Amino acid sequence: MSKIVRNSVLLTMLTVIVLFISACGNEDTPENNDTQNNGDNNTSPEEVTLESEMGKVTIPTTSERVLAPYHEDALLALGVTPVAKWAIGQMVQDYLEKDLSDVPKIEWNMPMEQVLSHEPDLIILENGLDSYEGTYDDYNKIADTYVMTAETTANWKKQIEVFGKLLGKEDEAEKVLSDYDEKVADAKKQILEALGDETVAAIWVAGDQFYIFEENRHSAEVFYSELGMNVPELVKNLGEADVQWNPISIEKLSELDADHVFLLALEGEQGLETLENSSVWKSTPAFKNDNIYILNDPSNWTNKGIIASKKTIDDILSVIVE
Structure with missing residues (x-):
């Protein structure tokens, strides 16, 4: 093989290698995709930014001690037991007692002392904040607080979706709703x-x-x-x-x-x-x-x-x- 041909072959091979390395460097790896997806909201994989009654808020998705008075139904459907359950005096949501009988009660109007005693790391409230003893700022000082929009407050299916995002359980939320639709169709x-x-x-x-x-x-x-x-x-x-x-x-x-x-x-x-x-x-x-x-x-x-x-x-x- 002549020197000119050999040099030409080497140059071609070098070009191919450079192009391959460049392509690998630009490939959408899972890490790159996570960065891009979360970059839109300027959040990490352990946070989510959602619309709320208080505007856009960013909430950690790693909460373990959750308080969502009167909406324990949605929490239980996602496999989450709340730190306290809604009550008016001795009255509770009886149909949930199979799962919540050992969970302490919290009054419907969310007294500040009671909220503090349960040490939540996430509080989920309805949009009608006037019904609570404290203000949004009061509760947000205790723990990350998410206030549902009027639409989410009124629509339990929307609650499943939103709670799924808040708790890092979007896949579970999707399956729960899909299984329900199948149950309805059969019934x-x-x-x-x-x-x-x-x-x-x-x-x-x-x-x-x-x-x-x-x-x-x-x-x-x-x-x-x-x-x-x-x-x-x-x-x-x-x-x-x-x-x-x-x-x-x-x-x-x-x-x-x-x-x-x-x-x-x-x-x-x-x-x-x-x-x-x-x-x-x-x-x-x-x-x-x-x-x-x-x-x-x-x-x-x-x-x-x-x-x-x-x-x-x-x-x-x-x-x-x-």
């Missing part, structure tokens, strides 16, 4: 086969008073919006749910044209006896057709959350689908 099919176009209503009995669920009241969204159960005319006429839930008279129940009725009442509620002795109640289509279903644990029906919704679906299937 909807079974209920349609069992009920066809028959209508359904739910009544909460508290003491000697009766509360009909509007279409968007608590768990009613589950059976009307998600499961596609048909709405009786009386419920349609109630319109959107107000913040204040007003009882309905027993005389008004004569207009309840539902084919099936869920009665939600603790054992021994006076209202159950009142209905048993009422000719008005006995004249309703559901009573005449023996389609009254008494459920003695109403707590999940009067809450919103993924665990509450799943329990409500199970309640419905247990009596509607045989």
